[in-house]
Amino acid sequence: MDWQAMALTARLAALVSVILLVISLPLAHWLTFSRRRWTFLVESIVSLPLVLPPTALGFYLLMSMGSRSPLGRWWTEWTGHPLAFTFEGLVIASVLYTLPFAVQPVAAAFAQIDPNLREASATLGASGFRTFVRVTLPLSIEGVIAGLVLSFAHTVGEFGVVLMVGGNLPGITRTVSISIYDHVQALEYAQANQTALVLLAFSMLVLIAVYGLRRRPWAAAPIA
Amino acid sequence: MRWCVLVVAIVAMFAAGSRFMPVSAQTRRALTVAAASDLQAALPEVIRTFERHSNATVTVSFGSSGNFFAQIQNGAPYDVYLSADIDYPRRLIASSHADASSLYQYATGRLVLWTRKESGIDIRGGLRSLTDARVMRVAIANPKYAPYGRAAEAALRHEKIYDAVRGKLVLGENISQTAQLVDSGNASVGIISLSLAVGPALRARGTYMEIPAAAHPPIDQAAVIVSASSRKPLAREFLDYLKRPDITEHLHKFGFAAER
Numbered sequence: 001m002d003w004q005a006m007a008l009t010a011r012l013a014a015l016v017s018v019i020l021l022v023i024s025l026p027l028a029h030w031l032t033f034s035r036r037r038w039t040f041l042v043e044s045i046v047s048l049p050l051v052l053p054p055t056a057l058g059f060y061l062l063m064s065m066g067s068r069s070p071l072g073r074w075w076t077e078w079t080g081h082p083l084a085f086t087f088e089g090l091v092i093a094s095v096l097y098t099l100p101f102a103v104q105p106v107a108a109a110f111a112q113i114d115p116n117l118r119e120a121s122a123t124l125g126a127s128g129f130r131t132f133v134r135v136t137l138p139l140s141i142e143g144v145i146a147g148l149v150l151s152f153a154h155t156v157g158e159f160g161v162v163l164m165v166g167g168n169l170p171g172i173t174r175t176v177s178i179s180i181y182d183h184v185q186a187l188e189y190a191q192a193n194q195t196a197l198v199l200l201a202f203s204m205l206v207l208i209a210v211y212g213l214r215r216r217p218w219a220a221a222p223i224a
Numbered sequence: 225m226r227w228c229v230l231v232v233a234i235v236a237m238f239a240a241g242s243r244f245m246p247v248s249a250q251t252r253r254a255l256t257v258a259a260a261s262d263l264q265a266a267l268p269e270v271i272r273t274f275e276r277h278s279n280a281t282v283t284v285s286f287g288s289s290g291n292f293f294a295q296i297q298n299g300a301p302y303d304v305y306l307s308a309d310i311d312y313p314r315r316l317i318a319s320s321h322a323d324a325s326s327l328y329q330y331a332t333g334r335l336v337l338w339t340r341k342e343s344g345i346d347i348r349g350g351l352r353s354l355t356d357a358r359v360m361r362v363a364i365a366n367p368k369y370a371p372y373g374r375a376a377e378a379a380l381r382h383e384k385i386y387d388a389v390r391g392k393l394v395l396g397e398n399i400s401q402t403a404q405l406v407d408s409g410n411a412s413v414g415i416i417s418l419s420l421a422v423g424p425a426l427r428a429r430g431t432y433m434e435i436p437a438a439a440h441p442p443i444d445q446a447a448v449i450v451s452a453s454s455r456k457p458l459a460r461e462f463l464d465y466l467k468r469p470d471i472t473e474h475l476h477k478f479g480f481a482a483e484r
Contacts, residue, residue: 066409067343081360084410085394167394167405168366185290185369185397 001194004171005179012087012175013155016094020102020151021144023095028106029132047100054097054160061093061165085167090175093165094155101150109143110136142213149213153206156199253280255458256301258292260308260445261400262333262372265423266478267306274465280458288398290369296321296450303453304462306445308333308399309371313448326449326459330466331480333443334418335375336432338406345412347433351383354413359392363411365402366395371443372402376415378440406430418479437481445480 027046031039049057065084066072075083083089113136121131137144159177166173168182176199183192259267264286271282285292285302292305293312297319305322307313310329316322337347337354347353354362365373373395380386394410396402399417403426406414421432447466449459465471476482 062404062408062410068409072409082410084405085361163397165410167361167363167411168397169394181397182366182368184294185288185366187290187294187369 001191001198002174002176002179005174005176005195006198008171008174009156009176012090012094013152015091016098016155017102017148017151019091019095020098021148023099024102024106024147025137025144028103028110029136031103032107032110046103049097050100054158055164057093057097058161058164061089061096061161065089065165084165085169085173087172089165090162090173093161094158097158097161098151098154101154102147105143105146105150106140107143109140109146113139146210146213149206149210153203156202253278253455253458254283255280255303255455255462256283256285257304257306257462258285258287258296258300258302259306260289260292260371261286261398262308262417262419262445263306264400264420265425266419266475266480270466270471270474274462277465278458278461280461282462286400288370291398299452301452302450303455303459304447304449306330306447308443308445309374310444310446313446316448316450321451322448323451323456326463327446328448328463328467329444329446330472331445331475331482332437333372333375333445334437334479334481335372335379335415335435335440335443336418336421337413337435338403338416338421338426338430338432339413340407340409340430343409343412347413347431350433351379351385351435351439353433354380354389354392355385359412361394361411361413362389362392363394363396363402363405363414363416365399365416366397370396370398370402372399372415372417375440375443379415379435382439420479422477422479 031043031046062084063069064071065075065082067076067082072083083092117135117139118131121135122128126134156175157177158175159181162173162175162178163181166175166178168174168178174182176195180192180195180199183189183195257271267284267286271284274280275282289307289309289312292300292302292307293316296302296305296316305313305316310327313322313327317324317327337351339345339347345353345356345359353359364376365371367373367377377386380389394405396405396414400420402414403416403420405411406416407426407429415435418432418434420426421430447463449456449463453459472482
């Protein structure tokens with residue numbers, strides 16, 4: 001069992017989930033409640049990783065991180081090392097890749113809130129922020145948790161992007177999915193199987209948690 | 225309703241496609257080849273001339289030799305397997321997944337240091353130049369399963385700089401991904417195959433420095449016919465074609481040393 005890869009993946013997924021939580025709350029709020037006509041354009045961009053093959057995203061990331069791109073050169077000058085093959089590089093890639101999985105459940109939960117409740121809060125003099133913290137967030141907490149859990153799980157399951165920009169460094173960029181691939185490539189099927197089984201059990205648990213969470217509002221809602 | 229129409233239309237399209245495809249395949253004989261990715265530059269020309277020569281259609285998949293090995297063991301429908309490491313075809317023969325009589329060592333791979341022209345890194349000093357502080361990342365193929373990766377690690381150890389360079393190593397999944405990590409400007413220098421360095425894609429963009437063959441065990445490359453192939457006569461024709469002097473010469477030009 002590759003414990004180092006497990007620990008690295010857990011660290012990566014936890015960090016990415018927290019970053020995505022911070023990004024997805026305001027973003028989902030804006031997407032759901034903004035009256036601007038072009039919110040659908042932003043929504044499309046956010047959802048892009050759902051349909052874009054990881055290899056396409058990996059290719060663009062590789063090109064923009066390298067010394068051939070201004071962005072890559074700027075990062076190297078600023079930090080003294082290139083962004084590819086580093087943990088930070090992987091975090092950035094994963095945040096982009098997992099964004100829709102964080103934003104969509106939160107936005108869906110926001111959209112289900114009775115508008116009267118938010119309006120009542122505003123009428124009673126609460127600021128927008130206070131309404132968000134006291135009304136919107138508590139009423140959509142299940143969506144927020146679902147977003148958090150899905151972000152974590154999706155980052156754990158990431159493969160194509162990591163293969164393309166990771167460089168397979170133990171403890172830095174060799175995640176569990178890469179470790180399984182390595183074992184299979186080296187024809188070490190027993191080790192591949194061990195790690196894959198752990199992932200299988202983990203993924204099943206995550207999905208049970210997510211669908212279990214989703215059941216509660218149904219049970220509470222009156223059936224017409 | 226609208227969805228049903230769409231689904232029916234898509235299914236019909238695929239059905240029509242699969243009906244038409246075999247018609248063109250029937251007139252020409254077909255062959256599928258699994259080839260190590262170091263052949264990416266050299267093989268297409270060989271395939272083109274062979275197709276004309278034998279009135280056949282050859283489909284090539286490029287990838288890592290180890291991947292193909294596992295796939296063939298599990299019944300992948302390839303007729304011919306060109307491996308960057310002769311050990312894989314030998315093991316397929318031992319497990320009767322490949323025909324022993326067909327084994328043919330077509331070349332020996334050569335290793336080079338490669339960097340992009342504008343990287344400003346001088347690799348004329350050979351492997352020792354990797355210890356230069358300006359060389360931040362060195363890309364090699366994964367030594368755990370890629371033949372060129374194993375050879376690269378052996379060469380670094382032979383030169384006694386493995387421990388000095390170890391912290392700079394990043395691993396490509398196969399030799400062409402390794403080259404691409406350098407070509408995209410993410411790694412400063414790569415240890416790749418000569419065949420890719422002199423290929424049309426990289427030749428103009430970078431410079432290379434050969435690593436002496438004595439620095440690592442030979443990277444013997446071999447072809448073999450898959451036992452389960454139903455197109456063995458054509459597969460044999462293809463292997464015979466590979467043995468022609470002009471083809472050997474062509475492979476030589478593309479950085480494969482002749483068989484020792």
